[in-house]
Amino acid sequence: MGSGDAVLEVRNLSVDFALPTTRLRAVDNVSFTVYADDVYALVGESGCGKSTLAAALLDLVPEPGVIASGDVLLRGTNVRSMTADQVRRARMAQIAMVFQAAMSSFNPVVTIGSQVEHVLEAHPEVWPDRREGLEYFDHLLEMVRLPGSRMRGRFESQLSGGMKQRVAIAFACVLKPSILVLDEPTTALDVVNQRLVIDVLKDLREKLGVTVVFVTHDLSVVAELATMVAVMYAGRMVQIAPIDTIFYDRRRHPYVQALLSSIPNVLQPGRAARSIPGQVPRLDQLPPGCRFAPRCPLAEQVCLRDDPExxxxxxxxxxxCHPLNRHNSAADGGQELVPGRAVNGA
Amino acid sequence: MSVPGPIAPGAGRSLTAAGALVEVDGVSHHFRGQDRPALDSVSLRVTDGEIVAVVGESGCGKSTLGRICCGIIEPTHGTVHYRGKAVSSMSRREVRQFRRGVQMVHQDPFASLNPSLTLRTTLGYAASYHRIVKRRELNDFLMDLLRRVDLDASAEFLDRFPHQLSGGQRQRVAVARALSLNPKLIVADEAVSMLDVSMRVSVLDLLLGLQQDTGMAYIFISHDLGVVRYFASDGRIVVMFYGVIVEEGATEDVITRPGHPYTCSLLQSLPVPDPRRARYRRQNQKAAQFTPSEVSGPAAGTGCVFRPRCPLAQDQCTQAPPMTDLGGNHAAACWFPDKVAQLATSILGAGDVTVTPPQPLVER
Structure with a gap:
């Protein structure tokens, strides 16, 4: 966990969406570091800013979004001070992205093979000999458990959803990036294909040594894949922790607890899962204080007033989290948290 | 015009399916251009107020079965009975009652709602068409619908368009649209799989609450056995693989004592929120001996459809296995029930790893 070099550092990153009447902050002052050996999960519900953050890593925030402040460092080089050409070269060759709904990220009228060739053509610095690049792609296809050369002649429409996702993963690796970013890699797949994608990503991590950063709303997938977890809520980072802390340490953020409790677990009989009361606040209607406080069973007066650092x-x-941080800073941290001061009713 | 009560059963109907709400018998469906049928002689019976979960991976025919139960598509072979009467021999009036009585909630709430219609139009259309509500009373009717699915019951909300709603809200609107016709059966086709995990339970609870209130039945189509165990915990599971039912039984039986290797594979594939268990499983993958290296399709020709993927497959499997009774209305189509039981133990037990449910900091 967290060993090896820091391959990706995000420092105080904020992303704004400039709308005609207002400016909304989708990602608010977020910092985290990904080390070479990590499989790093960015977790949160729809609208928490996790996909925007992932896009910002490649300087690909869609209009009208802009990176308002902060830095993204790829092996120490600041993406924000690169020229447009340098950024273009870094994409796919250093940091590659598999977008959500890989189904729609291929050109439907061009074969998979020629789309790969276009990429190889645009990046001669990685594969001077295009044929070698294509052979490497075949090798990657086999690694994602697809029949290598046979896939190249196919069109997107000839692949199932699960196959497309794995082809997209192989495609993203063709320029040997050191970081692979995946937005919701298992969403919209059935469980059999989810399992395959999870296994394939673990294989790529082990065999190619690529650092995996993925975005998801599903903590079950996180449990299967991640070594480090960063949880976002309404644009803020609420907890960063190694995987076992998130799942087994009782000192987890109440939002993380709520997410865990909301999973219908096949290993549990009956109806143990609980939904999270309330809704994620809209970015133009953020509550004062902690953004999770209106839904939080631990919320105290201070949470409704002051933003927790x-x-x-x-x-x-x-x-x-105010209650947790006070608890953690207590002498031995051994005392139990009690909802004595909770304002949302325990 | 008065609001009609429960749909009266047609006079003189045959009672072959006493008590069954919807019964499909030996239905097959062959899509043009496909070399094998999407459904191959499937029978399913749903009684009033029952929850039946249909489980399987993409392409196993579970949606086709759901659509046939709704009358959206007609099977190429076999019959569909609604309240004891074959749909194919129904009068137009009876067909309307059938179509009204069985409603569908689709997977993708972004695609299932017309983006150019306000919620008022979307929710009011079917009820007006079927003359369930008078024009004058439409507004109250719609407000009541919104309340029943826990949405903001206001005129302002009704004038919104789908793009102004979150995924969870859209799915509630889709449920409200189905409810507007007072159905006896809702076919929920992957109704929560497009939603965030955190939203799923609230929509499932909504559906369960509506069942409590109205005594509706559900056909709940899903690939996620975790969601199924939650939703259909008092109901039944039907497991399908490439157009064939391979196992069926009470939910707890099928999940805790799976009788078919395919059910085992679905259980093993499902990500579980327990990293220790996941690590254990990865280290002992060979011991569990069941991870399909490649998702392969069904077997061609006769014999067990699951044979190409099955770790237990033997020569005998070139003969199609019959549904074998495992006791308590639990049956599976496999030649080797004892070996499946061993496989299930190795998957569900995952060795000595204790499965710790997440402990809340504070009991709510």
Whole structure:
């Protein structure tokens, strides 16, 4: 966990969406560090800013979004101070992205093979000999458990949803990036294909040494794949922690707890899962204080008033929660949290 | 015109399916241009107020079965009975009652709502068409619908378009549209799989609450056995693989004592929110001996359809296995029930790893 070099550092990154009447902050002052050996999960519900954050890593925030402040460092080089040409070269060759709904990220009228050739043509610095690049792509296809050369002549429409996702993953690796970013890689797949994508990503991690950063709303997938977890809520980072802290340490953020409790677990009989009361606040109607406070069973007066800071080591283990941080800073941290001061009723 | 009560059963109907709400018998469906049928002689019976979960991966025919139960498509072979009467021999009036009585909630709430219609139009259309509500009373009717699905019951909300809603809200609108006709059966086709995990339980709870209130039945189509165990915990599971039912039984039986290797594979594939268990499983993948290296399709010709993917497959499997009774209305189509039981133990037990449910910091 967190060993190896820091391959990706995000420092105080904010992304704004400039609308005609207002300016909304989709990602608010987010920092985290991904090390070479990590499989890093960015977790949150729809609208929490996780996909926007992932796009910002490649300087690909869609209009009308703009990176308002902060830095993204790829192996120490600041993406924001690169020229347009340098950014173009870094994409796919250093940091590659598999977008959500890989189904629609292929050109439907061009074969998979010629789409790969276009990429190889645009990046001669990686594969001077295009034929070798195509052979490497075949090798990648086999690694994602698809029949290599036979896939190249196919069109997108000839592939099932699960196959498309794996072809997209192989495609993203063809320029040997050191970081692979995936937006919701298992969403919209059935469980058999989810399992395959999870296994394939683990294989790529082991065999190619690629650092995996993925975005998801599904903590079950996180449990299967991730080593480090960063949880976002309404544009803020609320907790950064190693996988076992998130799942087994009782000192987890109440939002993380709520997410865990909402999973219908096949190993549990009956109806143990609980939905999270309330809704994610709209970015133009953020509550004062902690953004999760209106839905939080631990919320106290201070939570409704003051914004909690992310306290701890933002590289490895940090949490933004007033009751938890007070609890963690207590002498031995052994005392139980009680909802004595909770304002939402326990 | 008065609001009609429960649909009266047609006079003189045959009672072959006493008590069954919808019964499909030996239905097959062959889509043009496909070399094998999407459904191959499937029978399913749903009684009033029952929850039946149809489980399987993409392409197993579960949606086709759901559509046939709704009358959206007609099977190429076999019959569909609604309240004891074959749909194919129904009068137009009876067909209307059937179509009204069985409603569908689709997977993708972004695609199933017309983006150019307000919610008022979307929700009011079917009820007006079927003359369930008078024009004068439409507004109250719509407000009541919104309340029943826990949406904001206001005129302002009714004048919104689908793009102004979140995914969870859209799915509630889709449920409200189905409810507007007072159906006896809702076919929910992957109704929560496009939603965030955190939203799923609230929509499932909504559907369960409506069932409590109205005594509706559900055909709940899903690939996620976790969701199915939650939703259909008092109901039944039917497991399908490439157009064939391979296992069926009470939900707890099928999940805790799966009788078919395909059910085992669905259980094993499902990501579980427990990293220790996941690590254990990855280390002992060979011991569990069941991870399809490649998702392969069904077997051609006769014999067990699951044979190409099955770790237990033997020569005998070139003969189609019959549904074998496993006790308590639990049956599976496999020649080797004892070996499946062993396989299930190795998958569900996952060795010595204790499965710890997440402990809340504070009991709510």
């Amino acid at each position: 992310l306290i701890g080591d933002s590289h490895h283990n940090a949490v933004a």
